[in-house]
Amino acid sequence: MTDILNAFSHITSLLVIPGLAYASQLAFGALGVTLIFGVLRFSNFAHAEGMSLATMFCILITVWLQGASVSIAPLPTALIAMFLAIPLVALVFIGTDRALYKHFRAINAKPEVFMIVSAGIMLISNGVIRVVIGPEGQSFADGERFILTAREFREWTGLTEALVLKTSQLLSIVLALIAGGLLFWFLNRTQMGRSMRAYSDNRNLALLSGVDPNKIVWVTWILVAVLSVMGGVLFGLDKGYRPFVFQQMLLPMFAAAVVGGLGSPVGAVVGSMVVAFSELLLTFAWKKFLAYLLPTGLAPESLMQILATEYKFAISFLILVIVLLIKPTGLFGRATK
């Protein structure tokens, strides 16, 4: 019995919880990517930098709040800062749109042109972040780091394998559920959300029905700002903020969005799960898990990994390639004309 509990605790602590937290953080990014693709019709390469920029604002506000000794311990101060950062980031995104994308929409530029423009914005944001907060890592997490530490768990249960739960992991999962729920409610149940979906489905028909395109664009950027701030901050709380790490998330984020079908919000969430758990499951060392469950003589000698961890990054690529070859529209995408 103890063995089964140990195996369960081991796999929850090292596989299930980190996987869910990582998937939640990816989902925020993938939802942003998919919204922009669905409504504005381009692949936003600046999305990762946008998240980094959003986190940067949030860190600056957090530091200011900490200085004014505002605290909601045991929760991190960054949670309040998040709400203050959202309007700022939304302003930045809408400003960028007014200054650049608006022009290209007016001249009906091809999606490829938008993509290149977004790459340009990525480089500019990169420079801005470098100037404002510098390229080094920042630590802005405060409050209680753990809900369940390894030591506490071992003392309570007497198991060898500890089940660890970090505040940031639980926050990521809970907030992703809340934000995802609200987003689906917004898109499916409100007039504005329906207009957005109509605009995304068939732009001309929507315009003929009297949908205001400027309003759609604005609301999209505001939603993207909310998602970017939340995703960036939760990721930063969980793994520490380093400005240029978000660039490494761009590929998994796009892979998640593509797996689910670009333009499909449900797809983005499912895709994030697929990407996060593929990375973890394929590189997970099953040795201990099997050793607990199998009879003593049969315990494996090797680590029982399917892939060594150094190939982890290739998994996103692989998923992307497989999906594009077999089902280019993704799991929940519709075929485009």
Added chain:
Amino acid sequence: MKKPMLPLLLGTTVMLANPAMAEDIKLGVLFGFTGPIESLTPPMAGAAELATKEVNDSGLLLDGSTVVLVQADSTCIDSGAATAAAERLVTSDKVAAIVGADCSGVTTAVLNNVAVPNDILMISPSATSPALAADTDNGLFFRTAPSDARQGELLALVLIERDIKTVAVSYTNNDYGKGFADAFTAAYEEAGGTATLVSPHDDGKADYSAEVSALSVAGGEVLVVLGYADQGGFGIMQGALDSGTFDTFAGGDGMHSKILIERLGDDLNVFGTVPWSVGLGAEKFDEYAAAAGKESDSSFVRETYDATALILLAMQKAGSAENAAGSVTDVANAPGEKIYPGELAKGLQILKDGGEIDYVGASDVELIGTGESAGSYREFENRDGSFETVRMLLAE
């Protein structure tokens, strides 16, 4: 600024046009004056000038020869450019030896393509890759910087002496990390330890939970992290601490950073090795460089002074500028009178009189293996929020 350029330019032209006069010895200085380490190289070049000036002022080198330095750009990363620059130093400037190159990659290229074919002595102050220890240099290559392999051996020694018999190793996925990990694992297993898993991590990654879970499953008393404290090394350590699978860590020079303690807390259990200059040589060099108005505490400055001094002393010992390579180890190691920075004249005089010297220099030079500095390291440990020296690990 225009006028002073003219004589300089003329001087260069004359130098290039005329074959070197009998008593002039040319020394190439091949550093990355442009490229990723361009901020480090000017102080290094300054140290080479310091040693040269000292020798020239004494007037004792090979019956009063004068040493002239010729600088060339190694770029640090472009092997083609570095080889071309070295080729020019050898064929058109006719240098007798080269101080350099700096980065490991270009040093390997220059050594194989230029130094070995032309029989030119090279002493690098800063190439640390273990790959350069391979014995294919015909005895022409030395370095005053210790190889990363040496640090791997010392770290293994530290662990064994702490009676730690099983470890898991995570290294940063580049030449430094790979070389370090290979050297460490080989030495550690030879000494009776077991590395349960030796796996790389990439810097700048978004998520390290997969790496951490593999390391935890493999297990071990200590997690050895051979990476960078502000990069993946930190991510791995944080992940391992959070999951409660490791509470003690060991690391190399890349992990020797206050960042670890600042972010992971005062009671972090971490120890390891880091190159550390102490003692008479380093102190004397600081004083001597300060008096000459040169920088002394920048990276590899001490090693550059020593590389230049070793070349010149070896020439004196060999009695000619061309066959110095065979004498480098003689002047660098015991037996003989110890020579410290600022005492090159004394060393030259002893050699001239047929005596023996043991060059100590600024970085405590002791050449081991195939001609690399043993280096001095300290074993460090976190005690109440700062890294303290446990002991110095000197060359035997």
